[in-house]
Amino acid sequence: MCAILPLLFLPAFALSQAAAPDTSPARVNADPLFPFSREIEAFAKAEEKDPAVPDAALFLGSSSIRLWDIHSSFPDVGTVNRGFGGATTRDVLHYYPRLLPHAKPRSVIVYVGENDLAGGADPQNVAREVLALLKRLRADYPKAHIAYLSLKPSPIRWTLWPKMAAVNITVAARARVQRFDYVDVGRTLLAPDGLPDASLFRKDGLHMNARGYDRWTRVVDAYLDRMQIADSRAVATS
Template identity: 70%
Template sequence: MRTANIACARSTAIKGAGLRRTALPALLACALAVPAIAAPPPARPAPVPNADPTFPFSNEVEAFAKANSASTPVRDATLFLGSSSIRLWDIAGSFADIDTVNRGFGGATTAHVLHYYRRLLPPVPPRSVVVYVGENDLAAGATPDAVSRDILALLKRLRADYPRAAIAWLSLKPSPIRWTLWPKMAQVNAAIAARAKRDGFSYIDVGAVLLARDGLPDASLFRPDGLHMNARGYQRWTGLVDDWLDHAAPTTGARPNAS
């Protein structure tokens, strides 16, 4: 490109009568040597702003906040809190005789729930709380001890904020695709169950109902991904939780939490 420009300059520098004869061809040559200016690319639509770019799920959590402000607060509802096992559960249809609030978001670990904690809560205190979280923690490589500590921290926080609510933690479930994690899940389940009475919450074993007679996860209760339950699997969970709700009563006060 620099050579072409120099040649153009030399051609247009010719003086005298020859200028009229050479100027036009020189100018044409210069025009041909200059590349066409490309049209600017079309503007892309602005991305959806992320309320908290350091963490995933923030847009999903913002949707919970919008739902809180867009509807009349539900009193004496049961709050379902946790990961995709909560999100994919047809809570409203499964518990049609009570008011419910679903605050499950897919892929969530206990750390995610703790991070977004305040934005996950309904506008008014719930009558009861059902929690399922911890499975994704183990799948991401956390140790059973670390997972247990985080779960107990979450349950302790819920108990402090809702001293009169009945609170239940659903045990980690066995699934075909994560069966190799079952020994670690069993460790977490045992650790949380041992603290239930002391810390003022209920432990509900929702794993045994998902096992076949051979002791392995019953694949007929799961979706093709081998991880999430289908309607039949959720029906078994619904029966257990519904029975707990029938017998659970709000507490009269928080039990002291020892670390």
């Protein structure tokens, strides 16, 4: 596997908005030691209640994953959503065993790292933890297609874009070695002037609206289609 889409070019200018924390409404836990306990418990209850989804596409990460209506966006494949608002890469690693579905997925789509930078983390450390997560997923799912979605440019966090680009570059450079795919979902959110297209985001300037998610869906659906074709060809020649 390799990086399948080009990296975003780093613009030479920045908007004046300050980086904002993730204000996703689902993060309601008061316990500072276990800030996502309710969301994680909800995942466990869903696993007990709903039948396992074989060969699913597992979506894993922060609020950009949680707010994505993946069931409707990808009606031709089974999906499992394990996104929780405000999550950092370290949070995903901490809860990792409790995030995985019972049935092994065919594909894993990961978006995480943005909240790390918004919280003041160094890009090198963020990239290191993202790669640790991807390495763990590869060890647990040696035959799955694993894709890391590039960190996205957003109006309210535009001042963080140089750091996001640094993480993207570092992670993309390791794609072939660690056997995952780097999928650029950021370019599709830019306006012709090279700045984030505000019409693709909610009023908070951070989370995407339906139009923004439509852009992401087209990119990821094309990726999943290519992986399905590759699987079919592998079966035909085996």
